[in-house]
Amino acid sequence: MSPHVLILGGTAEARRLAATLAARPGVRVTTSLAGRVTRPGALEGDVRIGGFGGAGGLAAWLRAERVDALVDATHPFAERITANAARAAADTGVPAVVLRRPGWRPGDRDRWHPVPSLSAAAGLLPDLGRRVFLTTGRLGLAAFAHLTELHFVVRSVEAPEPPLPPDTRVLLARGPFTVPDETALLCEHRIDVLVTKDSGGEATSAKLTAARDLALPVVVVRRPPLPAGVSAVPDVPGALEWLSGP
Structure with missing residues (x-):
């Protein structure tokens, strides 16, 4: 057999x-x-x-x-x-x-803020910026729904599940992404802070390089x-x- x-x-x-x-x-x-x-x-x-x-x-x-x-x-x-x-x-x-x-590892010029959960990530954001690039997937965004004073740009492969923060723009896209494209996106949307999960791999790591080059803080949710x-x-x-x- x-x-x-x-x-x-x-x-x-x-x-x-x-x-x-x-x-x-x-x-x-x-x-x-x-x-x-x-x-x-x-x-x-x-x-x-x-x-x-x-x-x-x-x-x-x-x-x-x-x-x-x-x-x-x-x-x-x-x-x-x-x-x-x-x-x-x-x-x-x-x-x-x-x-x-x-998993990903920070370099000398990275401004990473490791956290254990999405709710912990949400707790940091008001002190880090007002315009957030959120790339944690379409699930679990309820953890950010109470942040009514922040503007979110949410990227996921498919439409995220509600509830979402009230001031949210959704971008539907699938990686891999390039550093120039990620840099342009961060600049176009005037992003102050990036939030991501430590998923590892190269397909979605370009955003980390772009954030490093722009000296942006990155909130990284640690793996379970x-x-x-x-x-x-x-x-x-x-x-x-x-x-x-x-």
């Missing part, structure tokens, strides 16, 4: 891993997407869309589909999915690993920690090496 690898996807790394595995003879690969993006790109191998119903549902699926290995390649802030995956893997004995790209005892690899080669075994 062909080995079956389940990838919890939604990232560029998950897409590359699926393509590599699907090209290997005798390997069955399934990518699971949460369904939060309505028009996901094409994926190699089998694809399922929608949640499993928690750790118990995922464990049942792992057993029913005879999954041999689980790779959690979700977004670094998909905390609940990662916790459920770790529990389901432990309950079923299916080997599992988390594929997490490294991985569940205790969970193994992690930083990239697709690392995941492939893990799948190959000792």
Whole structure:
């Protein structure tokens, strides 16, 4: 029987891993997407869309589909999915690993303000500026809705979910973005402060370079920690090496 690898996807790394595995003879690969993006790109191998119903549902699926290995390649802030995956893997004995790209690191000229949550980020903003470039995704913006005196420029792939701050302009766009484009955007909208999650990777890092060059403060929401005892690899080669075994 062909080995079956389940990838919890939604990232560029998950897409590359699926393509590599699907090209290997005798390997069955399934990518699971949460369904939060309505028009996901094409994926190699089998694809399922929608949640499993928690750790118990995922464990049942792992057993029913005879999954041999689980790779959690979700977004670094998909905390609940990662916790459920770790529990389901432990309950079923299916080997599992988390594929997490490294986080960003500030340089000497960066003016970063690390915070543990979106609500903590919102608490800092009145002291940092009046015009905010908010790039934390379309979920969780309620944390900023009470900031009625600030102007927000919100960028996300799809329309953000309400409630939003009352003075908000929404930009729908998908990365990668270039430094010149990000610099132009910050200048055009007269941005005082950038807010972002530490998602890592190059596709959306140009805004950090632009903010550095313009000497703007950046509020960076730190990643949630991985569940205790969970193994992690930083990239697709690392995941492939893990799948190959000792």
